[in-house]
Amino acid sequence: MNEKIPEVLVVDDDPFVRETTTALLIAFGYSVIACSNARDALIKLQENRVDAVLTDIKMPEVSGIELLEKIHTLNPEMPVVLMTAYVDLDIAINAIKKGAFDFITKPFTPEYLVHTIERAIKYTRLIQMEKSYKYMLEDTVRIKTEEVVNALAATKALSQEVIELLTKAAEFRDTDTGVHITRISLYSRKISEALGMPAEFVETITFASPMHDIGKIGIPDNILLKPASLTPAEFEIMKAHTTIGEKILSRSSHSYLQMAASIALNHHERWDGTGYFRGLKGEDIPIEGRIVMICDQYDAMRGKRPYKQPFSHQEAFRIITEGDGRTMPGHFDPRVLKSFIEISPECEKIFSTHQD
Numbered sequence: 001m002n003e004k005i006p007e008v009l010v011v012d013d014d015p016f017v018r019e020t021t022t023a024l025l026i027a028f029g030y031s032v033i034a035c036s037n038a039r040d041a042l043i044k045l046q047e048n049r050v051d052a053v054l055t056d057i058k059m060p061e062v063s064g065i066e067l068l069e070k071i072h073t074l075n076p077e078m079p080v081v082l083m084t085a086y087v088d089l090d091i092a093i094n095a096i097k098k099g100a101f102d103f104i105t106k107p108f109t110p111e112y113l114v115h116t117i118e119r120a121i122k123y124t125r126l127i128q129m130e131k132s133y134k135y136m137l138e139d140t141v142r143i144k145t146e147e148v149v150n151a152l153a154a155t156k157a158l159s160q161e162v163i164e165l166l167t168k169a170a171e172f173r174d175t176d177t178g179v180h181i182t183r184i185s186l187y188s189r190k191i192s193e194a195l196g197m198p199a200e201f202v203e204t205i206t207f208a209s210p211m212h213d214i215g216k217i218g219i220p221d222n223i224l225l226k227p228a229s230l231t232p233a234e235f236e237i238m239k240a241h242t243t244i245g246e247k248i249l250s251r252s253s254h255s256y257l258q259m260a261a262s263i264a265l266n267h268h269e270r271w272d273g274t275g276y277f278r279g280l281k282g283e284d285i286p287i288e289g290r291i292v293m294i295c296d297q298y299d300a301m302r303g304k305r306p307y308k309q310p311f312s313h314q315e316a317f318r319i320i321t322e323g324d325g326r327t328m329p330g331h332f333d334p335r336v337l338k339s340f341i342e343i344s345p346e347c348e349k350i351f352s353t354h355q356d
Contacts, residue, residue: 042074079121
């Protein structure tokens with residue numbers, strides 16, 4: 001059976017923009033429904049199986065952001081891309097807070113528009129896959145008793161595949177995450193074992209930790225891929241990757257994805273309460289978040305970024321254990337820090353043997 005052609009709903013009161021955008025998307029293989037106003041758009045959305053929405057912000061009667069809110073009332077998971085004729089960070093921040101998938105500035109390049117829509121379609125496919133997985137899991141538990149063992153084995157294999165596919169979404173957004181996520185998994189396993197965590201916890205965090213940055217699929221490219229330090233306003237948008245990731249993953253009842261949701265939300269919290277997104281402190285931070293936080297910090301220091309050179313293992317170890325003003329030992333759970341110190345030679349080996 002042929003895969004359904006992705007359907008994009010385009011909303012713009014400017015006939016020229018509407019027609020040229022429609023023609024461009026059709027040329028790239030998308031099916032397009034074009035509307036000139038929000039009222040018609042909402043009707044079409046309920047009548048058709050739409051995969052993504054592209055709407056102008058400035059429209060008469062109902063703005064693009066208001067349309068975004070109405071769409072998410074009907075379908076909270078629908079990726080909505082907003083178009084604007086000028087860059088305004090306040091509008092951008094407000095759009096992200098209200099659940100916009102991305103925003104683009106007019107006039108846009110055809111390549112950037114198509115790239116943005118492609119990401120939105122991939123997001124929809126991931127959500128659909130996760131729903132299918134959940135339905136499959138519910139069906140599995142109803143099978144006859146003698147089939148349970150085989151069914152659970154199949155479910156576990158599928159769970160790992162889902163995790164790998166979700167992780168690929170983060171790789172698609174950020175080219176630096178490919179081997180980084182593999183190393184995070186290995187560091188997390190070693191620290192969990194050093195902490196004496198139960199075998200089930202060790203196995204779960206091994207598979208869940210690579211999804212710590214899955215929420216980056218919801219961060220605009222001009223911020224995520226910026227080759228320099230972020231401004232305070234841009235950093236506020238970047239912080240939202242924690243809540244976006246948690247929102248994507250928490251819909252599942254599976255233990256792997258539940259822990260992944262917790263890690264996504266909490267891996268930037270600090271022991272002393274100075275982290276984000278919620279500013280949790282001490283034992284209020286879930287242990288899986290405390291573990292992945294120090295793993296992520298170590299690997300970020302070791303890696304090369306557009307705005308920094310890579311640190312040696314010795315330098316990264318010194319900063320984590322002694323502090324440098326920006327990173328301090330008080331940011332880490334003392335028990336987790338102690339375990340990191342114990343297995344740090346293994347961390348160095350993991351980094352050196354897992355490179356692009």
